[in-house]
Amino acid sequence: xxxxxxxxxxxxxALFLTTLLLSGAISYFAIKSDNIDHYxxxxxxxxxxxxxxxxxxxxxxxxxxxxxxxxxxxxxxINEEGMVVTDSDxxxxxxxxxxxxEEMIKAGKASFGYSIRFSDxxxxxxxxxxxxxxxxxxxxxxxxxxxxxxxxxxxxALWFKIAIIFTVTILMGLYxxxxxxxxxxxxxxxxxxxxxxxxxxxxRIKLSSHFSMEFLxxxxxxxxxxxxxxxxxxxxxxxxAKIKLISQQxxxxxxxxxxxxxxxxxxxMGYAQTLLDDPNTNAQIRERFLGKIVQNGxxxxxxxxxxxxTTKFENGDxxxxxxxxxxxxxxxxxxxxxxxxxxxxxxxxxxxAMYMVSADRTMIELVITNLIDNALKYSEESITLVLENDAxxxxxxxxxxxxEEIEKVTQxxxxxxxxxxxNSMGLGLALVNYILKLHNTTLxxxxxxxxxxxxxxxxxxx
Numbered sequence: 001x002x003x004x005x006x007x008x009x010x011x012x013x014a015l016f017l018t019t020l021l022l023s024g025a026i027s028y029f030a031i032k033s034d035n036i037d038h039y040x041x042x043x044x045x046x047x048x049x050x051x052x053x054x055x056x057x058x059x060x061x062x063x064x065x066x067x068x069x070x071x072x073x074x075x076x077x078i079n080e081e082g083m084v085v086t087d088s089d090x091x092x093x094x095x096x097x098x099x100x101x102e103e104m105i106k107a108g109k110a111s112f113g114y115s116i117r118f119s120d121x122x123x124x125x126x127x128x129x130x131x132x133x134x135x136x137x138x139x140x141x142x143x144x145x146x147x148x149x150x151x152x153x154x155x156x157a158l159w160f161k162i163a164i165i166f167t168v169t170i171l172m173g174l175y176x177x178x179x180x181x182x183x184x185x186x187x188x189x190x191x192x193x194x195x196x197x198x199x200x201x202x203x204r205i206k207l208s209s210h211f212s213m214e215f216l217x218x219x220x221x222x223x224x225x226x227x228x229x230x231x232x233x234x235x236x237x238x239x240x241a242k243i244k245l246i247s248q249q250x251x252x253x254x255x256x257x258x259x260x261x262x263x264x265x266x267x268x269m270g271y272a273q274t275l276l277d278d279p280n281t282n283a284q285i286r287e288r289f290l291g292k293i294v295q296n297g298x299x300x301x302x303x304x305x306x307x308x309x310t311t312k313f314e315n316g317d318x319x320x321x322x323x324x325x326x327x328x329x330x331x332x333x334x335x336x337x338x339x340x341x342x343x344x345x346x347x348x349x350x351x352x353a354m355y356m357v358s359a360d361r362t363m364i365e366l367v368i369t370n371l372i373d374n375a376l377k378y379s380e381e382s383i384t385l386v387l388e389n390d391a392x393x394x395x396x397x398x399x400x401x402x403x404e405e406i407e408k409v410t411q412x413x414x415x416x417x418x419x420x421x422x423n424s425m426g427l428g429l430a431l432v433n434y435i436l437k438l439h440n441t442t443l444x445x446x447x448x449x450x451x452x453x454x455x456x457x458x459x460x461x462x
Contacts, residue, residue: 043114076142078141081099129143195222264296271289271290325361326356331368347376347382347383359459364459379398
């Protein structure tokens, strides 16, 4: 842009100087021509006056000299044959025939004739104006001449003054052009600097121009451009952060699924390989190994069901089917089912005789099952189920949860580094959270390290 500015400046300067020089040359010749025309018209005026007075003159020689002295104009009277009758500057008898002079020939054809030529007699350039007229029944030519050097001296004096004015004008124009160029360059430098700033992704530009409307418009456009680019940069950063988060979540999902599927798959493969390696395995052992394979397969199936159910909740594809049922009876049934599966564990219940609620029975069953499963998994002592103040509590005496992790344990795929609080891929408590939100309630967690945890939720009595 700076190179373009320099080329434009040089071109404008060259055009300006060329215009001035051409103007000076044209004015020089125009003023010179006007000056000569002025003197020619002046001589014609003198001739018009003289031809009226000449018939009354008795001594033409004396008159010619007096006229020369008073006007500094050469006076020459010539007869029809071209012979000089009288001349203010020379003896007429010594002068040549003037019939072939240019001004004489022109005057013979028209009223006036003129020429500019060198005078051999006077050894100088003269402006000649001749006029053909009649006097005393004879034809004469009255010729007046003005020294061209005198005319040019006056012209040069005038032109010198004009040249001074031209020179001053040129200098002022050059200075103005220089200042104008500097101002434009400063504006362009500011634009280039701000463009570089935008290129460096710094959009806090400060550009203002009062030099011309064009530069003001450019500065406003640059400000709008910087504002748009800044918004796009912020959107890009948010989008990039979102992509990174999604990528991280995807990695967490893959890691969680891989971790949770590894153990049951390894068990299935181990039991199956043992059976394949020894076809004569004892029937009781074979039955037990096949049971383990089925059990681990069921575990994988449950994990897949939980993952699919969580996706449905997130996408809003699930709606509750509310019915009225006894929460106490449902809790007792779930507790008894766990006692049968894990006879070595103790599950206490402190429940009233009845507590009727209106909710989706299947979903609430899944909530209670997950909470009890969690309590048994992360506690080696007994657990207690308590219903008080419209809230069902599942209490354990396990290792507890750190306070900074309490809000995170209900997030999908969350796994605590301190004690592997993974909740079967981190979906158990996430499912509980989704289901309770559909029932306009929340999961409350109270926990102390080394003491235990209390998971509870409220369902108002119907």
